[in-house]
Amino acid sequence: MRWSEIDQQDCSVAQALSVVGDRWTMLILRDAFMRVRRFEDFQERSGAPRAVLADRLETLVGNGVLEKRLYSERPDRFEYRLTEKGLDLWPVLISLLRWGDKWETGKQGPPVEVRHKACGHTVHPELACPDCGEWLTATDMEATYRRNRTPVT
Amino acid sequence: MRWSEIDQQDCSVAQALSVVGDRWTMLILRDAFMRVRRFEDFQERSGAPRAVLADRLETLVGNGVLEKRLYSERPDRFEYRLTEKGLDLWPVLISLLRWGDKWETGKQGPPVEVRHKACGHTVHPELACPDCGEWLTATDMEATYRRNRTPVT
DNA sequence: TTAGTGAGTTCGATTTCTGAACGCAAGAGG
DNA sequence: CCTCTTGCGTTCAGAAATCGAACTCACTAA
Numbered sequence: 001m002r003w004s005e006i007d008q009q010d011c012s013v014a015q016a017l018s019v020v021g022d023r024w025t026m027l028i029l030r031d032a033f034m035r036v037r038r039f040e041d042f043q044e045r046s047g048a049p050r051a052v053l054a055d056r057l058e059t060l061v062g063n064g065v066l067e068k069r070l071y072s073e074r075p076d077r078f079e080y081r082l083t084e085k086g087l088d089l090w091p092v093l094i095s096l097l098r099w100g101d102k103w104e105t106g107k108q109g110p111p112v113e114v115r116h117k118a119c120g121h122t123v124h125p126e127l128a129c130p131d132c133g134e135w136l137t138a139t140d141m142e143a144t145y146r147r148n149r150t151p152v153t
Numbered sequence: 154m155r156w157s158e159i160d161q162q163d164c165s166v167a168q169a170l171s172v173v174g175d176r177w178t179m180l181i182l183r184d185a186f187m188r189v190r191r192f193e194d195f196q197e198r199s200g201a202p203r204a205v206l207a208d209r210l211e212t213l214v215g216n217g218v219l220e221k222r223l224y225s226e227r228p229d230r231f232e233y234r235l236t237e238k239g240l241d242l243w244p245v246l247i248s249l250l251r252w253g254d255k256w257e258t259g260k261q262g263p264p265v266e267v268r269h270k271a272c273g274h275t276v277h278p279e280l281a282c283p284d285c286g287e288w289l290t291a292t293d294m295e296a297t298y299r300r301n302r303t304p305v306t
Numbered sequence: 307t308t309a310g311t312g313a314g315t316t317c318g319a320t321t322t323c324t325g326a327a328c329g330c331a332a333g334a335g336g
Numbered sequence: 337c338c339t340c341t342t343g344c345g346t347t348c349a350g351a352a353a354t355c356g357a358a359c360t361c362a363c364t365a366a
Binding site: 024 | 154158160162166167169172174175176186235238241242244248250254257261262264271274279283284285287288294298
Binding site: 154155156191192193196203204206207225228229230231 | 311312313314315316323324325
């Protein structure tokens with residue numbers, strides 16, 4: 001199977017990765033969440049080569065994750081903003097950030113802080129179950145296929 | 154900047170992606186969480202080309218995300234298991250799954266269900282703040298650099 | 307003896323990525 | 337008028353990665 005065909009897998013993770021699983025894409029979205037909107041700024045922040053950046057922005061717009069909006073005319077200038085679909089990727093970014101903080105950051109400590117606007121506190125978000133309210137970790141949970149699949153023996 | 158140098162960025166997301174941001178890597182980890190342990194099974198499930206799979210497994214072992222363990226001798230056979238560091242990637246996978254469920258799944262509905270072992274319920278985990286207990290979404294939060302960076306104007 | 311299993315490795319063809327340069331439309335300064 | 341700068345890309349040729357298919361090696365089973 002080639003990478004461009006992974007969206008054919010009957011799996012939501014594969015579907016998600018077919019949209020955001022390319023090199024640079026998540027890094028570009030990280031910057032979008034940091035209020036970066038313009039091509040030059042994305043280029044400088046993410047460090048992605050210009051051609052790759054142009055391609056990724058196009059693709060993200062095509063997938064409805066970013067919206068391309070005219071902000072100036074003659075010559076036309078565009079900016080890229082997160083759509084609702086894009087904003088919904090926040091938990092993915094935060095989870096990556098938390099994992100990076102815990103396992104990959106050197107002695108300088110975490111470079112980015114996440115603040116809760118409402119209470120002003122620095123937050124360290126974790127997963128919980130909206131129904132029972134309990135905190136969740138990998139070993140507490142079990143993923144199972146709803147449709148028929150060869151079970152792993 | 155080339156992709157192989159993104160771990161030089163002073164950002165935990167970039168650090169995390171330098172480990173799990175390659176093509177196929179997250180898909181392989183998805184399978185690891187579904188109790189896949191052997192090369193042939195990873196190959197069949199993920200669909201990754203054998204050479205790429207071999208490379209990714211090596212790298213994940215090198216980064217301490219998977220552990221390579223001998224399970225049979227003459228000829229030696231190995232299996233790959235998630236370490237504690239690997240298990241900690243669960244929130245990332247779950248967030249991708251939830252996003253895929255919401256935005257990319259067709260009319261068949263989500264193919265995978267996540268059950269809470271303790272209560273037996275199907276759970277739809279979301280991010281919350283362990284301190285104040287509130288549920289968190291992108292618009293409630295604000296990320297800021299602790300170290301000096303050019304602010305985005 | 308032949309077939310099968312499990313875990314890779316090798317190979318040549320194709321895709322992608324990369325950096326550097328270029329294009330273009332406009333505004334600013336002289 | 338002439339040159340410089342800004343913003344947003346595109347083009348190009350070389351380097352790196354990915355791809356499928358075939359191959360290897362060490363066994364076991366029939």
